[in-house]
Every structure is written in structure tokens, then in C-alpha cells.
Amino acid sequence: MPIAHHAPPGEAARLQFVSLELTSRCQFTCPQHCYAESGPTQGHGSMTDDDWRRVIDEAAALGTDTVQFIGGEPTLHPSFTGLVHYALAHGLRVRVYSNLFRVRAEHWALYARPDVRLATSFYSSDAAEHDRITGRRGSHESTRANLLEAVRRSIPVRVAVIGGGQRAEQARAYLLRLGIKDVTVSPVRAVGNAAVPSVLPSTSQLCGRCADGKAAVLPDGRVAVCEIGRFLTGGSVKDGEGSLAAVLSSPRWRQLAAGIPRSAGPCPPDCSPNDDSCGPSSGDTCDPADG
Template identity: 60%
Template structure:
């Protein structure tokens, strides 16, 4: 909350990632700010399946109810549905969300970063190839990463040095250069511009696949944004 308020006071746009398990009235007031966007993850339209993924009983009921409330309040909401191989399950979840009035639903495969990486080391091959391109993410401790999905790839800290110093430094140049760049006919769709005000996600029908992934068929959605607790 304090970080989001500070960013808004500085005139920045804010995207809040939440599992929507427990939202207070104070949180709702923040989310209703016109410069705030909300993002969450919906794992399944079936309660037991969703709760199994989150490891928290009652999470489906709470998340679904708060999705409904966000729609009712007119909050800008994006929902990611993670496809771990059961495509029908993912499409059922998408259909339910659209029936609830969610206009921005993205279905994508699970990327091996963050919690999804398990014991494996995250790889830049899981990134779309545009991270660090006119885009940076400042993490709560001040570390600067190439994007919200590539939080494992940092290149300095804004505390003391400031963002301009970090972004012009050799560590940032090295981190950006380490990301496999996509060129030619497989380049990211124009909607994947990092300068986009909402996210570097592609359009629903034009995937911006991770560099290490070849979709089974052209046009298959392949981007997901992991929700943050």
C-alpha cells in the first residue's frame, strides 16, 4: 500500500498484482484510483482445482467473489489463466471469467520462473525477448529488474544511486544483452511494446512466446503473468 501510494503521488501509473484472497475496503479505494490497474490469476472454474494449485482452502471462493466485486466497481482488471497442459480446463476458466464480465482475460502456459521454476534455476529463454527494452521494474527492496517476469535478472539498486544511474550503468547493459532477442517473422507482436501503459503482454490472439518455447500451433496463447500474494 505505501509503495503504491508513493508511486501515485509521484504521478506514476500503478499495476497491482494480487491473489484477491483478502481485500479490505482500504484496498478497494486504492484499486478504484484511475491510475491503478489490477491483475490476478484464476487457476480453474472448479473450486477444488483452484484451491489445489494455491494450496489454500477457500481461495477459489474468495478470488472469484473479489473478481465479481472488481467488475462491479468498474476497476481495470486483467486476469491470467495459467495453462499447465489441460487446455479444456483453461478454456472453461476463460469462459467463466468472460461471463462474469471480465474483459481482459489472457490464457498462457506456465513459465518456469518464480514459484513455477521449483528447484530449477530460471532461464532467460522463458522471457519474450523484449525485457529491458524501454522497460524496467523496481522491486520493493529497490533492486532494478528487466521486467516483472524477469525479476531474477537484476542490475543494481535505486537506493542511493537512483534509477538513471542504474539504467545507464554497465550492469544494466550486461543484463539486457543477456536476453535472447527475437527478430524476423517471429518477433513480438506490436502490442508487446514495453512502453505500453498496461503491460508487455501481447494481444489475446497474437502471442509473444518465451524464447525457449515453440507453440504447438500458430496463434496459441503463450503468455502468463504470475500473481503476487
């Protein structure tokens, strides 16, 4: 098995990529797919704007290259635009993982920037099936229309087709015909709404590179090994409870990292939502696609 990269005791783990899960609110419910159990009735969590800015400060100080804004639907957070600009002002690249159900004019302006990348999920070329999976009537048409608008504006979008089999391949072909050039197929992982009731989440659902150069900050300030591995948290950064560096240098974080089975080879780029960031080193197939 590949050798895991662990920081020496007392030293913060390296951090190349961090996901900031701004909110649990989303226009969709995705009854059988959502890893975060988000929905229209969920809130923005307990992290304040100051907390998020401090996390961005600390991530930049740790050498982070890319910050991903995710949710829920991150654009529903009232400070989404300001926080993206704050990250960009630190010289960080930004990746926005949005459902593209609604896109405001100011967001199109953000997505057109060369230091911002856009990503989304898609479920089916059949509108009724897509809407059933998202739990929102009209979601297929809205997302499709905004994908076409992105193509019209020459804004690259990475699209992860969630699922498998013939339906997923049909959806992939459908998106390619729309003009989307970057389409991957990602399996439904047994976490969140896809988890089997009464069965604890398992590290077998992870790509094997969580906590290795990346982390995720959840809406309540807990720091997880990645957004899919949200059931593995190593501390909190809310209200000064702890710094990002302190969490990443803690015995708890090292224990979590050591307990994640490493892939026998390069992890495939299917670990949606951060499917282009699961590679911890240059040269493998999972390096950030923007690099």
C-alpha cells in the same frame, strides 16, 4: 531479429514501466506456479518506505509512465496504500497486481480511481483445483467473490489465467461468464517454484522484451530486468547504494539487455504478471492496454 533499444554508454536506459515488488509475503504458496517463491512466512524485504519513495521519485524523473505494485501480495505491505498515493501524486499511472484474496474498503476506493488499474491471476474454474494450485483452501471462492464485487463496482480487472490447455480455456470461459471482460491465458514459466530443481533459470522463459523500457525492483532493492527475469539483476537501489538511473546506465545493465533474445515478432500479451506492458514501442500488441 528486431533491433534492441539500448542506451548509449553512460546514459540511463529509457524506462516506461517499473514494477515495485513490495513484499514476498502472500497468503498463497502456489507450490508449482509462483515465480517469486512467495508465501505466508516470507517477509517484506529490506527496502524501507524511504527507499520505495526515492525509487518512485527517480522513476518519475526518468519519464516512467506506469508503476506496478506487486509481490507477493502487495496489499499486505503496511505502506501499500501510502506508496500508491505517493506514485499517483507524481502523476504516474498505477497498476496493482493482487491475488484478490482479501480486499479492504480503502483498497476498493483506490481501485475505483481512473488512474489505477487492477490485475489478478486465476487458475481454474474448479474450486478444488484452484485451491490446490494456490495452496490455500477457500482461495477460489474469495477471489471469485472479489471479482464479482469488482464487476458490481464497474472496476475493470485484467485476469491472467495461468496454465494452458482445456483447463485454461474452461477458466477463461468461466471468467467471461462472471462479467470479466479482459482475460488472457498465460503459460507457466519455468522460474521460481515452477523451475526444474538443479537447472539454472533461462532467458528462454522471457518474452524477449525485458530491460527494454521496463525494470523491476525486488524487495531487497535489487533491480531486475523484469519480475519474471528476477534472476538477471543489474545493481541495487537500497539505502542509497545506487540510483535507478545509475543502474540503468551501467555496463552490467547493458550487458543483461543485450543477452536477452529478442522476439521475432510482437511479443504476445502473455507475460503475466506484467502482460500488458511487455511492448516497448507503440503499435504492437504488447503496448500497455491502458494507453
